[in-house]
Amino acid sequence: MILDLPHGPVRLAANLGWMFTELPFLDRFGAAAHAGFTAVEYAQPYRHHPALLRKQLDQAGLRQVLINTPAGPRESPTALGAAFIPDARAEFRDGVKAGLEYAQELGASVLHVMAGLRPVGCEPDRAFACYVANIVWAAEQARGSDVSIVLEAINKRDQPRYGLSSPEAGAHVAQAAGTDVVGVLFDVYHAQVDRGDLLTRFDSLRNDIKHVQIADNPGRGEPGTGEVAYGTVLGHIARSGYEGWIGCEYRPVGDTAAGLSWIEELAKEQP
Template sequence: MPRLAANLSMMFNEVPFLDRFAAAAGCGFRGVEFLFPYEWPAEEVARAARDASVEVCLFNTAAGDWGKGERGYGGLPGREQAFADAVDQAIHYAGVLGCPRIHLMAGLVPQSATREACEAVFVSNLGKAAAKLAAAGLTGLLEPLNTLDAPGYLHNRTDHALGYVAAVASPALKLQLDLYHVQIMEGDLARKVEGLAGRYGHVQIAGNPGRNEPDVGEINYPYLFELFDRIGYTGWIGCEYRPRAATTDGLGWAAPWGIRAA
């Protein structure tokens, strides 16, 4: 049975961020994830999760100025210190929140640099980050982002991300398997789920096209959930989608797995 985690950056936007933990718990979610918690003190976020009895299972390193299109520093030449600082900040938050996974954001390839130069910087940065993560007992995740939603992002395919993981060769690094992104860029999801088993540390879902609830479109999630069960995946499946209307209005898809509108 899938362990569904609510993405609090996209879901339950009807209430302020710190109230979304209780809102998600009220609908039956036992896990939550989000993009960036840094606007709030770590202790306040931890208290909201603790009071709602939900586990924080994933968040990202700082991306920079999201409104201006920044998507992280990991592969940006000249921004090595910014990435190191972002990793240190995320490790601090992870310790307070009891969160075992951090998505390490690579960033967009700048016009002033080649992709090859960015890849070399990213591998070097990942090696240093992996050592810190391993010392803290944490896992760093690399998520390929599709070229429609994130044009110019350093890695767009699972083989790209896994190439970086292999280059660093640290058990502290794994793939983040977002099936929405993978469907757009690669398809063949069932074979990806099976063939990459053991190499991804977290899964995310959304409907495609539209990135709305995973109950319409071209991805058969009930089939994939059964496949995850068959291969023995016991990790979280993050619901990183944009509700078409109020979050609770669109939760009918998740009723078979214990999630219902409060």
């Protein structure tokens, strides 16, 4: 879906893990297409064979934009990723390999490598060194695959122990990897909860940003339900020359399709 703004268009992708949850997962592809989306993202494709997911994409005329690396079992140490956990290196590497295989099968150009939680009792420097080494290894696996690795921070209010706490830290790790294969996922919701100052921070990270996700705050609902001035934010992103997709990773406050009126409202706001 294209949102035309005065300084250029922005491309919106539906996140099927958060949107259209009124429907079974496989039915969400058609619903997204019917609503006008031409691209989708979702975190965890691994419960389904990639051929089945590819069929859903093709039938709906959709492009897959992004997936995450596999999450460990619920309540396990790797439930939010394994990259920060020194004792989970084998699980991390298996997950990256699976993520790259699925990304290539689905045609996704972006793989979010989840950092995971800092292990209780593990020295912070050791956990961070493990994370950097793991990302460097993941970048080597992705080299030549046309799949970019992205790093996303989660704010400390929602997840105090998450390893990567700011997009700025993610940019430092991406730069340490020494390759343009690795970049930052700039999540507007997490950045706003973290400390705001969205436009300045977006500009400072612009060269490292490979994907953007949006939701409002508080509540993590659709744009227009909270405090973020999304007309300004999305206009700024368009003006920056960012040409990637913007994932709508929000929790609709009501019916998903009805809630998409925010897109039309933003278009009307523009001079």
